[in-house]
Structure formats: C-alpha cells, structure tokens
Amino acid sequence: MTTLFWLFGVLAIVGALGVLFQTHPVRGALFLLLNFLAIGVLYLLARAPFVGFVQILVYAGAIVVLFLVAIMVMDLRRLESDFDLGLMGFLTFVLGVAFFVIVALVLLKNQIPEVSPPPTGTPEALGEWLFGQYLVPFELASILLLVAIVGAIVLIRRRRQDVS
Amino acid sequence: MKGILLMTLFAPLAGAILNGFLGTWFRKKAHFPAIVAVGLSFLGSLVLFQWSLQHPLGQEWILYTWVPVADLRVPFGLLFDRLAAIMLLVVTTVSFLVHIYSIGYMADDPGYRRYFAYLNLFVFSMLLLVLANNFLLLFVGWEAVGLCSYLLIGFWYEKKTASDAGKKAFIVNRIGDAGFLLGIFTLFATFGTLEYTRIFEIVQSNPGYFSGVLAAATLFLFMGAVGKSAQFPLYVWLPDAMEGPTPVSALIHAATMVTAGVYMVARSHPLFQEVPQIGTLVASIGAFTAIFAASIALVTDDIKRVLAYSTISQLGYMFVAVGLGAYTAGIFHLFTHAFFKGLLFLAAGSVMHATGGELNMHKMGGLWKKMPHTGWTFVIGALALSGIPPLAGFFSKDEILASAFRTGHTLIWGVAWATAFLTALYMFRLIFKVFFGNPRDPALYEHAHESPPVMTVPMWILAVLSVTVGWLGLGEESSLFHRFLAPTLGHLEIVPPMVEKEAGLGLILLSVAAGLAGIWLAYQMFLKGSPNPTALAQRAGFFYRLLKGKYYVDELYQTVIVTPIRGLAVLTFRLVDRILIDGTVNLTGKSLAATGNVIRKGSSARTRTYLFWVLLGAHVLLWFLLKGR
C-alpha cells in the first residue's frame, strides 16, 4: 500500500510539474492526463473506488480530451514568453511557497488520526447520501451542468458579424 | 374473474392508446378499435354481473401497492360488489351504444380518431372511478373523467364558445375537487387509511364516535359531488358543456360522469349514515337544484340546454334520495335516468344532424313527418322522464318521492312533486315545438331528413331499455333491484309513524297526475295556443325575465367572483410584478453597473495582477485563521 502510494504520489507530482513547466499545449495536456490518472489510482488506494473510477472516466476520459480537441481545433501553438519572469512572477513564486510551508507546518502539528476500519465509498453508500441527505446539492449540480451547457453554446456560437 | 375484471377495465385504455398514438393507421376506421374495446368491456361487465348474482358480497382484488409513502399506503385495488356491478352495466351499455351512434354522428369530422381516443379514455376513467377500492384511486378516476369531459367539451376547440365552455367546466369542477381532496385528507388523518372497507369497518364498529369528524369529511366529499354532479351552486358548467358533440353530452353529461357524485355518496353511505344532518343538507340542496333547474328549462329555447337543465334537475332528485338514506332509490334513478336521458340526447343529436346543427326550437316544427324514428324515440324518452307509467322514469321517480314522504320530509317531497310537474311541462313544450305544429322555417324543414340506421338503431335499443328497465323496480322494497343491492346498500330506514300502504297508492296517483297535468298544459299552451305563452310571459314580466336570464347566476358569479379576481390579478401585475419585482431587479442591475463604473477606474485590467491580489488575500485570511495558534 505504502509503496503504491508513494509511486503514484510521485507520478502525480511529476504530472503537475509537467503542466507547470511545459510550454507545448499538447504535451502539457498529456502531463495533465498523467496527473489525473495517478490521482485516480490514489483514490482507489484510499478506499474510494467509485470516486476513483469516475475520476478516471471524467477527468482522464472527458476533460483532457476536451482540452486536446480545443487545442487541435484552435491550432494553438507555443506562446513566446509564456512565463512571467518579472517582479510579479517572483512575488507569486514566493507567496506560493510560503503558502505551502505555512499550511504544511500547521498540518504536521495537528495530525488527523486514521479511523479503523476507514469507511469505503462504495457506489451504494454514495448513492444513499446523494439521493438522501444531499439531494438538493445533487439537483443543484445538475442545474449547474445545464447552465454550463447553455453558457458554452452561447459563448462559442459565432455571431453574425463575426462570419461576415 | 380477476382476468375478466381487468379486461373490462383496461380494454378501453388500450383502445384509447391505439387510437391516440397509432390513430393515423386507422383514419376513417378509427371507430373500429374503439368499439371493439368498449364491446369487450360491455361483454365483460355482463359476465361480471352474472357472477355477482351468485356472490352477494362481491370481492376485492389488490393488484399492488400503488403509493407506499411513510404511513400512507394506497393499494391499486379493485372492489367489485353489486353497486359496482350496476354502475359497470350502466356505463358500458350506454357507452357502447353511444360509440356506435357516433359512427354516424361524427362521420365527417376531421377529428374522428381524436374523438374516439378521448371517448375510450373516458370509459376507462369512469370504470376506474367505479371499481376503485379506495378514495384516492376514486379521485384519480374522478379527475380523469373531468379531464376527458374538458377535452370533449372543447372538442371543437377552434370555436371560442366551445373552448371557453371547456375551461369553465374545468375551473368550476376544481372548486368542488378542492373540497373533495380536503375530504380525503380528513379521512386519512382520522383513519390512517383510504380503503373503503377498512374505513367503513372502523366507523361501523364505533357508532357515533366519529360523528364530528365525519360531518366535516362528508361535507367536503359532498362538495366534490356538487361540482361533478352539477348541483347548486356549482351547476353553471353543465349547460355550457352542451358545446361539445351531442353523443358526448349523452354519455358524459347525462348518463355517466355527472352521476359520479351520486355514486360516490352511495359508495360512502356508511359515512353519510353516521351524520343524518349532512344527509338532510344533501337532500335539501338536491331538491332546491331540482326545482331551480326545472324552472330555467321552462323558458330555454336551445333544445340541448333544455336537456342539460333537465339533467341537473334529475341529478337533484338523485341527491334527494341518497341524502335521505334511500340509496337504492337514488341508484335506481341513476340507472333508469342513464338510459332515457342518454336516449333524449341521442334523439336531440339526431334532430341536429337532420337540421344542420340547428338548436333553436322556435325554428323547428312539424319534424315528426320527416323523422318518425327520432320522433318516436324522443317521445318515449320524454314520457319516461315525465314519470308516466309503465315507463322507467315512473318507477324510479316515484320511489324517490315515496321515500321523501315516508322519511317525514314533507317539504322536500312537495318540492320534488312540483318539479315532476315542471319536468313534464318543459319536456312536452320541447316536443310540441320541435315535432308538431307547422314548420316555422321552410328551408330547414325541406332540408330535414331521418338519420342513418347506425344512429337510429342505438336510439331504439335505448328506447326499449327506457321502457323496460323500470320493471326491475316493481314492488319497491321487495323488488328485484332492491333485493339485488340490499347486500351492499342495505334498506331505507323509515321514520315512524310509517305511512300506510293506501297512502302509498295515493302518492303514486299524485305523482302520475303531476306528470299528466304537465303534458296537458304543454299541449294547451304550445299546440293549441291557449293560454297563449307569449301573453303569459308578458303578464309574468319580471318573473319571466328572471327565468330567461337563468336567475342571473352567471352574471352574479361574473361580478362577485370573476371580476374582483381579475382586478386583483391586474393589480398584482401592475403593482407587484411591474414595480416591485421588476423594479428591484432593474435596481440591482443598475446599482451593479454603477458600482462597476466606479471600480473600473481604479483597476489595471491585467488578469494576472488580479489573481496575485487574490493570492495575497488568501494569505491574509490564512494569517487570521492561524493567529491564535
């Protein structure tokens, strides 16, 4: 278990760093895929089988593909001077690292004990929650998806003056 | 038996689905699946009737639990007892004949298949209403027949009056149905179940214990019946419902649906028996409606509306009977009325068919020579309705009059007796105007012709039934009909001092005399012309105008209810919607735009700069959160 965790944890970090530093959009998307897959496996290891598979299906299967399709359709290439190496970039970097260090220190001071046996997120268990106590958020999520669909269509539709 | 019962119930639904969804396959043959479906139902109800002869107490079938929510468990259950058997027979017989008649009547209508789909759906809903074993399922049927009624009244929806009439029927019924629902809620809150048998068991094993709650519950249920069965003050939709096709008026607005209220009261008689005061109220409203509608019918010129007011009046009779506890008499009148009123409507439809849709009786006259079949059947129906022995109406109406007298409600008896006289008068006014005398409109007279056999044969069958079915009630309490229904409905409780047999004979003579007097007066006035009806109308000035204006009830509702509500709606629209809600929304938008305009001045319009500030903000938050540790 522990070995697997470290293995996929490192893979996830590698994927994330790839997304951070890669400048070619397609390669960036592939690193993103690596990260998503690794996180999916980590979910599986953490007794969350349903969420894990959905993660792989939706993120790796759908979202990355959406990125790739957008890249191909728009014919996106590298952007010259993609990184912000000025003062703002530097400050950002410092603030980011500071954020990590502070929160990590707090976390290490207040460790959360593992319950045993840890609960398993089976589809049945999650379904009970989703259609019971969390029905309203669930329905709201569906409305959100609908709004996103409509919004995406409205955004991408070519207006008449664009065509002419 | 279960199989046959299910077939009887669901065959019309299958017909409706076939015609509704695949109707384009049938086109001008749309009547074929419809009639096969109703025919199957008719045969099934005959078999079931046969079965019920051997099984006096009937049987209950629970198909599955339809609503399993918390404490509420409503089964999809069917209850078939002798009351249901009678209703089943009435519904399927009349619908079968009306379906056949419709082939001729609706022949050239573009909505042919739609018509048959609706009609089949109606038969299914009515059967569901009759066969349900609990109040909720009854309510489903109740609403479904209301829906079909709405669809069929507004069948010619391109006609404004027709679609308005449909809406009116629907809205007026809603008032009654709200009461009906409250009744169901009350019953459920009290008994924790909605099945008839269980509620009745509880009520009957604790006599007197529930009378307070039951007074409310039965009053609410009766409200529903007032709406559906067109009693005062919710009767206003039924005359307008005549905008629908005439066979529909015969089936839905005369023979079956409008009697659902009577059926419902008879079905829940263990509840109504507990609260005799409500029963008296029911009977009083029935008696008032009876004479009220009959008096309007006297001066109505539209032949279908005369029949509509007559239906309202006869339904009043039925409520008199069930209100006084004479449930069998009420159901018996329902039974006979279905046949002769169905017949009268079909005959009126035949007249309309012959005269190209003319409804005004003043334009007709002398049609007897042109259409003898229609004339004969119409007279048979009218005689039956007027209570002339030995036709069906005589037996059932007489029984109601007798039970009113014998339970000591002399006033109600008097009103009902006077109504019998009026009934004969307006029916024969109609007959003398339409079929006898000289033709008043030569063009119309020339055009008139007898209807095809596909229409006259169902009319003759109904005519024969209108003559004969009354004989089942021969001998009052010991008749075949009473003995058949006794296991379900029990006997009439007669208040002492009991009226002697001789007095009973006197009552019969009195009611026959009322009918004959009405016919004689109609003959004198409308055929001989003395006393002259026009002169009489002028002499009675105010009263005549009151009747002609239908007591101005529609106008009253318009001013008291419709106009204020419409005014309120306009007010809310102008004030609340336009100013309050739209205003708030617009203000929100405008204030945001104004704020944005101010803030825009101080920002750099570089996205990543914003993000940087967000990050810095996150750090500040973090600092606040961790400050205490």
Next chain:
Amino acid sequence: MSPNAYILLGLLLFTIGMIGVLFRRNLMFILMNLELMMNAVGLVLVGASLGGWIEGQLIILMILVVAASEVAIGIGILINVVRLTGRPDVDHLPKAPEESTP
C-alpha cells in the same frame, strides 16, 4: 496510508497548480493548472474520508461537476479570446467597450 499523507500531497499539488495559474501567460495552461488545483482539493477530501468523514467523497463528485462546467465555459472563453486577438494570452485580452451601461 494515514490521512495526513493524502492531505500533504493534496496541498503540494494545490500549490503547484496555484503557482501555475499565476505564473503562466497561456490561457490554456491556466485552465489546466486550475484543473490541477481542483484535483488537489479532491485528494484532501479523500484524506478526510480516511479520517472518518465519508461525505468528503461526495464533495469530490460535486467538484467534478463544477470542474466539468468550468472547463466547458473556460474553453468557450478561450476560443473567443483566440478569435478576437489571435492568441491565448492573458496579458493581451480584448478590451471591453468603455461605456457598458445597458
């Protein structure tokens, strides 16, 4: 594994994503980094579920929905930006019109 390992890993990925969002000019990469951040939160929640709060996994599903919507809208915006300016650069976004009163 203990919840803390998951939470720490989540925190690390979150930081990487956050720096990425602020550090890059390419809108496409900003969107990808946003996805990274959301996933990192998922890891934290899984850690919480190991600590006994199983609803955390439920929240991941909700995040998934939000992420999917966000990508759809984000790419829509990106496409519009590319259409108007020819490149997906956050520092060269198309200018909004001066007066924006409706």
